[in-house]
Amino acid sequence: MTFDSAAIRTQFPIFEVPATGGAALHYLDSAATAQMPNPVLEAVRTHDANARGNIKRGVHFMAERATEAYEGARDKVAGFLNASPTEVVFTSGTTAAINLVAHAFGQSLKAGDELVVSELEHHSNMVPWQMLRDRSGIVLKYLPITGEGRLDLEALGATVSDKCKLIAVTHVSNVTGAVTNVSAIVAAAKAVGARVLLDGAQRASHGPVDVAALGVDFYAMSSHKMFGPSGAGVLWGRAELLADMPPFLGGGEMIRSVTKDVITFADPPARFEAGTPPITQVVGMGAAIDWIGTLDHEAVTTHLNRLTERVLNGLADLGGGNGRIKVIGPQGLQERYPVISFEVDGAHPHDICQILDGHGVALRGGHHCAQVFMDAMNLPGTSRVSLGPYSDDGDVDAFFEGLEDAFARLGVQ
Amino acid sequence: MNDALYHKAVMRMAATSKGAGGLENPDATATVDNPLCGDRVTLDVTMENAVITEIGHKVRGCVLCQASASTIGEHAVGQRAEDVKHVRGRIHSMLNGGADETPEPWTEDVAAFEPVAPHKSRHQCVLLPFDALIEALATAKAGS
Numbered sequence: 185m186t187f188d189s190a191a192i193r194t195q196f197p198i199f200e201v202p203a204t205g206g207a208a209l210h211y212l213d214s215a216a217t218a219q220m221p222n223p224v225l226e227a228v229r230t231h232d233a234n235a236r237g238n239i240k241r242g243v244h245f246m247a248e249r250a251t252e253a254y255e256g257a258r259d260k261v262a263g264f265l266n267a268s269p270t271e272v273v274f275t276s277g278t279t280a281a282i283n284l285v286a287h288a289f290g291q292s293l294k295a296g297d298e299l300v301v302s303e304l305e306h307h308s309n310m311v312p313w314q315m316l317r318d319r320s321g322i323v324l325k326y327l328p329i330t331g332e333g334r335l336d337l338e339a340l341g342a343t344v345s346d347k348c349k350l351i352a353v354t355h356v357s358n359v360t361g362a363v364t365n366v367s368a369i370v371a372a373a374k375a376v377g378a379r380v381l382l383d384g385a386q387r388a389s390h391g392p393v394d395v396a397a398l399g400v401d402f403y404a405m406s407s408h409k410m411f412g413p414s415g416a417g418v419l420w421g422r423a424e425l426l427a428d429m430p431p432f433l434g435g436g437e438m439i440r441s442v443t444k445d446v447i448t449f450a451d452p453p454a455r456f457e458a459g460t461p462p463i464t465q466v467v468g469m470g471a472a473i474d475w476i477g478t479l480d481h482e483a484v485t486t487h488l489n490r491l492t493e494r495v496l497n498g499l500a501d502l503g504g505g506n507g508r509i510k511v512i513g514p515q516g517l518q519e520r521y522p523v524i525s526f527e528v529d530g531a532h533p534h535d536i537c538q539i540l541d542g543h544g545v546a547l548r549g550g551h552h553c554a555q556v557f558m559d560a561m562n563l564p565g566t567s568r569v570s571l572g573p574y575s576d577d578g579d580v581d582a583f584f585e586g587l588e589d590a591f592a593r594l595g596v597q
Numbered sequence: 598m599n600d601a602l603y604h605k606a607v608m609r610m611a612a613t614s615k616g617a618g619g620l621e622n623p624d625a626t627a628t629v630d631n632p633l634c635g636d637r638v639t640l641d642v643t644m645e646n647a648v649i650t651e652i653g654h655k656v657r658g659c660v661l662c663q664a665s666a667s668t669i670g671e672h673a674v675g676q677r678a679e680d681v682k683h684v685r686g687r688i689h690s691m692l693n694g695g696a697d698e699t700p701e702p703w704t705e706d707v708a709a710f711e712p713v714a715p716h717k718s719r720h721q722c723v724l725l726p727f728d729a730l731i732e733a734l735a736t737a738k739a740g741s
Contacts, residue, residue, distance in 0.1 A: 532659035534634055534722065538602060551635035558635060564657045565635050593603050594660065595612075 187483030193574045195221040207544030210582040215358055215523045215570030216548055218389050218411045220472070227471030228413055231464050238460055240437055254463050257470030258453075264473045265403065265420050266394040273419040273426070273453040274461050278385040279308040281404035281419035282352070284456060285381055286312035288429035289350070289402075295321030298347040300378075302327040302335050303560045306358050307553040309383040309404075313352060327353070329560055333360035333513035333525075340372040348378040355393075355403075356386035359552045359566065360513025361492075361523030363387075370399040379425070385409050389572070390521060391481040395420055407465060412472030416465035419456070426452035433458040484573045488522040494580050495524050495569055502587065508596060512566050522571035525552075531594045533567040539593055543586035545579075601712035602719075603660065610706060611663040616670020620653035625737035629729045631721050636662055640669075640729035644737050649673050649681075654726060661713060661722035668706040669726050678734040685727040692720045 193199055198219045203209040211219060231253055237246030239254045255269075262269040275281045293299070293316070301313055303326050317324040327343050328336045335353065344351065351373045356363050366382065373380045381402035384393060388405040395403050402421045408414035421429075431438055431449055435458035440448040449455050496511060503509030512525040528536060533549025540547050550565045551558045558565060569583060590596075619626075623641035630637050636658035643651040652673050654666045673681060680700075687699040688707055692714045699707040710723050 532636075532662075534636075534659040534719070535603070535661075538716070538719065550633065555635060564637075593608075595608070 187480055187487050187573075189487060189574065189576045193576065195223070196574050197222065197225070199574070203544035203546070204541050205544075207542070208578075208582075210543070210545045210579040212569045212571065212575065212579060212583060213546045213548050214389070214572035214575070215386060215409070215568065217408050217414065218572050219574065220411055220413065220468075221475050223475050224411055224413070224468050224471045228464055228468040231467045236464075239463055250463055253467045253470075254461070257466045257473075260470040260473045261418050261420075264388075264392050264476075265418075266392070266396050267420055268423060270451075270453060271420055271423050271426060273421065273456040274466050275404075275417045275419055275456075276415055276462060277406040277408070277417035278383060278404045279312075279417075281417055282309055282381070282383065283312045284419055284432045285352075285402050285404075285421070286316045287432040288456070289379070289425065290316045290320065290322075291430055292428070293320060293322050293349055296323065296347065297349045298323045298325055298345055300325045300327055300343055300348055300351045300353075302353045303329045303556050304333065304335060304357050304359070304362070305352075305354055305554065305556070306383065306385070307555070308385070309352055309354060309381075310556060322349075323347070326556070327351075329557065332362070332515065333357065333557075333561065334362045334519075335364055335369075337365055337368045340368065344372045344376055344378065346376045348373070348376050350379045350381060352381040353383070354386070355382045355384045356521045356523070357513065358386050358523065359525050359554050359557055359568065361386075361520040361525075361570075362514050363519045363521060365519075366398050366400065374399075386521060386523065389476070390485070391476060391479070401425055407469035407472060410469070410472050411475055412469040413462075413465040415462045416469045418469075421452075423452070426456070429456075431455050431458065435459040437461075479573060488571050488573070488575070489517050491571055491575055491577070491580055492520070492522045492524060493517060494577070495583070498580070498584050499524075499526055502584065502591075512561060512563065522575075524569045525566035526568075527563060527566050528591075528596060530596045531590065533565045535594055536567045536587070536590045539590035540583070540586035543582055543589065545582050545586045547583070602716065604709070604712065606706075606709040607660065607664045610667045610671075610709065611660045613667050614656075614663060614670070615667045616652045616654050616673075617656070617666075618653050619655055620651055623651075623653065623733075625733045627729045627732035627736060629725060629732060631658070631662075631725050633718065633721060634659075636722065636725060638662065638666060638726045638729040640666075640726065640733045642730065642733045642737060644734075647677055647738070649676050649734075652730075654729070656726070658725065659719075659722050661710070661719055662725055665710070665723045666726040668703070669730055671706065672702045673730060678731070678738060681727065681730055681734060685724065685731060688723060688727065689720075692723065
């Protein structure tokens with residue numbers, strides 16, 4: 185397989201839709217939500233047109249079809265993660281997956297137990313643990329970050345004590361694109377008998393993840409960041425951990441039997457999938473995994489690295505060496521994904537993003553749901569470029585044209 | 598559309614930044630955040646007989662937020678809490694398609710924010726300094 189960004193782009197009908205003022209769309213916000221290609225859109229439509237029914241307990245034709253499609257998606261996710269389907273729990277997204285662990289695994293923790301997150305985390309991997317701390321009396325510790333916006337692994341020894349029960353960190357930062365050195369985290373956790381949860385929301389769109397090789401215990405990801413529909417996501421957990429965890433939500437589908445006085449819960453993963461799940465979205469997520477499987481990831485990585493380098497070099501050139509533009513996070517291509525945050529002296533991210541929107545360029549500005557990171561870096565927020573396999577040189581050209589216009593309008597010297 | 602948003606009057610108001618800086622001995626202070634973007638406005642106020650006598654603000658925010666705070670710095674002295682609430686209500690209405698004019702001395706400056714109306718995600722940028730002022734005034738009233 186060879187990589188052809190133009191051919192990839194034609195699979196995404198969103199690019200036929202004019203943006204602000206009729207401008208061509210230059211979508212540089214894939215870290216927030218990736219676009220959906222035709223095979224995924226078609227899978228979603230086809231499912232609801234031909235196989236719509238509730239899953240599991242129905243015996244009729246459509247219920248059987250829907251169940252088959254839903255469980256088929258579970259098999260696809262399991263293959264994507266190199267895991268067993270019984271370890272794959274469907275949720276509404278990464279946030280719900282982490283909340284599930286915070287509630288269910290969290291019930292095994294007692295006051296004084298410690299849990300470690302990093303200052304780099306998205307609120308989805310911070311607030312659930314802060315809430316657990318506030319209701320259970322556990323101690324929440326924060327792994328600091330380096331000046332380059334990476335986890336400070338040298339601080340692991342001082343942060344992870346023998347009271348630590350879980351380390352929950354991002355696999356790839358949604359602000360800086362920095363890739364976490366997972367083996368160092370896993371080693372620190374294993375040394376004290378702690379578990380590891382990885383927030384994989386930003387990683388999953390870049391190809392299969394081998395959770396067994398990573399050596400982690402929980403992995404969370406979202407469909408909408410990996411070219412699938414919003415409203416679906418996954419918690420992967422080691423079978424023995426899921427088996428020991430009580431349910432988070434109660435309702436239909438998660439029980440084996442119910443009497444007036446006694447509930448017997450279903451085995452995982454059903455134990456954690458109370459109520460009617462997002463069936464159509466899960467089917468779409470399965471189609472998205474199929475689509476990701478069609479990509480030559482080495483070629484995509486080469487393409488995205490080249491575009492990332494263009495963005496980094498362009499920002500350096502535009503900054504003119506006078507410090508008016510500062511890239512927040514890794515300065516080069518090593519151990520990073522194509523998410524590039526930058527700060528402009530004298531221009532607010534929302535003003536930059538607003539003016540770029542007038543050029544058809546979709547950029548994200550603000551704290552990116554990482555306020556603790558922003559505080560640690562003493563930043564009000566950043567502007568963020570994030571790329572997908574459909575991104576091309578035209579997008580980067582439009583970004584810099586828009587940025588120069590923003591500088592002129594906002595009086596950036 | 599963005600040309601209209603960042604027109605000369607708004608850029609001038611933001612650059613002027615009337616009232617920027619904290620007060621030494623405020624009667625009340627309020628800090629409010631915009632959860633959407635993390636912007637923060639801190640507003641200090643002194644009062645005499647329920648009338649604003651001094652305003653000071655610190656803004657960590659965009660051009661629109663800075664311009665809005667500057668408008669407050671320009672016109673809030675001499676006003677009462679109910680006046681400020683009324684102006685805030687008129688701005689909110691204007692941003693949502695209302696046609697009622699904001700009273701003097703706010704009229705011209707507030708009209709400069711009309712182009713923000715189609716950009717719902719930016720409404721709070723304009724309203725945030727007013728929310729801070731209203732909260733500060735409520736604190737001052739409670740403490741009086």
